[in-house]
Amino acid sequence: MAQKLDAAQRDVALGELGAWKMVDGRDALTRTLKFADFSAAFGFMTRVALAAEKLDHHPEWSNVWNRVEITLSTHDAGGLTQRDIDLAKTIDRLAGPTAG
Amino acid sequence: MAQKLDAAQRDVALGELGAWKMVDGRDALTRTLKFADFSAAFGFMTRVALAAEKLDHHPEWSNVWNRVEITLSTHDAGGLTQRDIDLAKTIDRLAGPTAG
Numbered sequence: 001m002a003q004k005l006d007a008a009q010r011d012v013a014l015g016e017l018g019a020w021k022m023v024d025g026r027d028a029l030t031r032t033l034k035f036a037d038f039s040a041a042f043g044f045m046t047r048v049a050l051a052a053e054k055l056d057h058h059p060e061w062s063n064v065w066n067r068v069e070i071t072l073s074t075h076d077a078g079g080l081t082q083r084d085i086d087l088a089k090t091i092d093r094l095a096g097p098t099a100g
Numbered sequence: 101m102a103q104k105l106d107a108a109q110r111d112v113a114l115g116e117l118g119a120w121k122m123v124d125g126r127d128a129l130t131r132t133l134k135f136a137d138f139s140a141a142f143g144f145m146t147r148v149a150l151a152a153e154k155l156d157h158h159p160e161w162s163n164v165w166n167r168v169e170i171t172l173s174t175h176d177a178g179g180l181t182q183r184d185i186d187l188a189k190t191i192d193r194l195a196g197p198t199a200g
Contacts, residue, residue, distance in 0.1 A: 038158050042149045049142045058138050062162035 002074055002081035013085045019095075020072075020088055027079030029072045029088055033095055041066050047094045055090065057083045102174055102181035113185045119195075120172075120188055127179030129172045129188055133195055141166050147194045155190065157183045 004027070005013065014020065020029045035041040041063055048070075052058045060071040070091060072084040104127070105113065114120065120129045135141040141163055148170075152158045160171040170191065172184040 038149075039153060042146075042153075046142075046146065049138075053139060053142075058165055060162070060164045062160070064160045065158055 002077050002083045004074075004077045004079045004081055005085075010080055013080075017085070017088050017092065019092060023071060023073075027073060029080065029084055030070065031088070031091070032067065032069045035066045035068070037066050041068050044068065044094060048091055051090045051094065052087060055083070055087055057087050059087065059091075102177050102183045104174075104177045104179045104181055105185075110180055113180075113188075117185070117188050117192070119192060123171060123173075127173060129180065129184060130170065131188070131191070132167065132169045135166045135168070137166050141168050144168065144194060148191055151190045151194065152187060155183070155187055157187050159187065159191075 014022070014029075017029070020031045022028070023030045033041075033044070035044060045061070045063060045068060048059065048061075057074070060073070062069045072087055073079060074081040074083055114122070114129075117129070120131045122128070123130050133141075133144070135144060145161070145163060145168060148159065148161075157174070160173070162169045172187055173179060174181040174183055
C-alpha cells in the first residue's frame with residue numbers, strides 16, 4: 001500500500017506541481033481547470049479517466065460546463081501519497097500549457 | 101429561452117421522476133447513482149455527456165470512484181425548466197433500472 005508523504009516530501013511535490021494547492025483542512029491536492037466549452041472539458045476528463053484507470057488511482061472531481069475541479073488524495077492511506085503526485089503530473093501533461 | 105417551471109409544473113415533473121429530488125434551498129434537481137466501479141461510472145458519464153451535448157443542456161456533476169452525483173438547473177432561467185426535466189429523463193434512460 002502507498003505510504004503517506006511526510007511534510008518534507010509533500011513540500012517537494014508541491015514545489016514541482018505549480019498549478020495545484022492543498023485543500024483547506026485536508027491532506028489532499030486540488031486544481032481547477034477551465035476549457036473553451038463543455039466538449040473540451042469533457043474531452044479532457046475522458047483522457048484523465050483513461051489515465052486514472054491505467055494507474056488504478058482515481059480523482060474526485062466535478063464539472064460544470066467548461067470548468068473541471070479535481071481533488072486528489074489516497075483514501076486507503078488517509079492522505080497524499082506518491083500515487084496522487086503521479087496522477088497530478090499526468091493530469092498536468094494532459095491539460096497542456098494552456099488550460100487553467 | 102426556456103421558462104422556469106411554476107410550482108404545479110414542477111410537482112408534476114417530480115412525480116414522473118421518481119429517483120430525483122429537489123436540492124435544499126435551490127430550484128434544482130439532484131440524483132446520486134452508484135455503479136460497479138469507476139469504469140462503469142465513467143462509461144455512464146460519457147453517455148450522459150454525449151446526450152447533454154446533443155440537447156445543448158449540461159449537468160453539474162461530480163464523481164468519486166463508482167459514485168456520480170448530478171444536479172440539474174437552468175442557469176439562464178435561474179431555476180428548473182423543461183430542459184432539466186428532459187435531461188433528467190434521458191439520464192434515467194441511460195442509467196437503466198439497475199443503477200442505484
